[in-house]
Amino acid sequence: MTQLGTFYGIGVGPGDPELLTVKAVRVLQEVDVVFAAGHERSGRSAALEIARPHLRPGCPVVTLPFRHTFEDVRSREVHRDHARRVVDELRRPAAAAFLTLGDPMTYSTFTYLLEAVRELEPRVPVEVVPGITSFAAAAAEARVPLVEGDQTLAVVSAARGTAAVERALEAADSLAILKPYRNTAEVCDLLEARGLGGKVVFASHCTRPGALVARGVCQARTHANGYMSLFLVRPGEDRTP
Ligand SMILES: C[S@@+](CC[C@H](N)C(=O)[O-])C[C@H]1O[C@@H](n2cnc3c(N)ncnc32)[C@H](O)[C@@H]1O
CATH class of the missing domain: 3.40.1010.10 (Tetrapyrrole methylase, N-terminal domain)
Structure with missing residues (x-):
């Protein structure tokens, strides 16, 4: 053999x-x-x-x-x-x-x-x-926790639009939204409509040359630059009074 x-x-x-x-x-x-x-x-x-x-x-x-x-x-x-x-x-x-x-x-x-x-x-x-995921790196760069205590994390793809993001916003305390490239504007619109626009972390080329890790959908609208970007958002935190 x-x-x-x-x-x-x-x-x-x-x-x-x-x-x-x-x-x-x-x-x-x-x-x-x-x-x-x-x-x-x-x-x-x-x-x-x-x-x-x-x-x-x-x-x-x-x-x-x-x-x-x-x-x-x-x-x-x-x-x-x-x-x-x-x-x-x-x-x-x-x-x-x-x-x-x-x-x-x-x-x-x-x-x-x-x-x-x-x-x-x-x-x-x-x-x-195994390797360090893009969203773990983005959370580390932004100094924001992905999840704490008994919170839930949803890892979703926006490659085909925002439907999965909408579902996850209802179900999870924290989201890592990968592959937004073609639908960045739609993801920004959705997050703004939910009152989350200012709380979002947008990470582009994280830990690579030309990296940008910044808060707010306006950063994504201005700096979205191809395939290597993602969003972190914690709707669970925003519901806390
Ligand atoms: C095919 S997926 C690969 C995911 C990868 N296996 C991981 O564990 O993170 C490609 C997507 O990962 C995200 N990504 C990968 N590297 C990234 C980086 N350095 N900065 C921001 N996003 C990144 C982007 O959302 C990109 O569209």
Whole structure:
């Protein structure tokens, strides 16, 4: 039976290369090949840029192209193609790492790719190295708690609009709203309509060059700048007299 290398999902954290775990750095020094999702046209990979200082000199790096549209990131066909590339390495047998922003199990391409790898090669040994999420980093930078006591936290995506945000505002004491990029104005309108406009934390490129972490939806309206942004909001706090 063919021996298989281990497939590692590595969380590289929110941006600062010092925010990888000791374990992530050790694994990156040991693997035979590193994979990362890259932009379809530019080939640019934010996760790779973050991890670059920790890669073993001469370690082969492969960027797997994604279009970064919601459909492409979830497309089974795209993942099957990329999984074939990964499985070829694992069958050598080589140990392979796939880099993801933040944490690999939180809104990450890794979970889709892992499913496709397991379909092709169910026996593959898998290890996941957790990472510091973008919203944990934003709370730390803003010096605001995400949750206290018995409060609840909802992590929601605004990639497809504000419906999930509206539901979470009713249900949770604190929200981390990720992927607002295309719908930033709508998220701002909703939060303002609920009287939360001044209490929101808006974080853009948190812990990365050009970072902005500031209070108020007006900051989001003025400074929203592409994919790397999120909101933290605590409606539970606002209900407290
Ligand atoms: C596909 S999700 C990846 C989430 C990631 N796995 C995590 O654990 O945070 C991409 C979204 O994460 C958020 N994000 C990731 N890094 C960020 C950063 N440095 N600053 C602000 N938001 C960030 C943005 O909302 C972005 O649209």
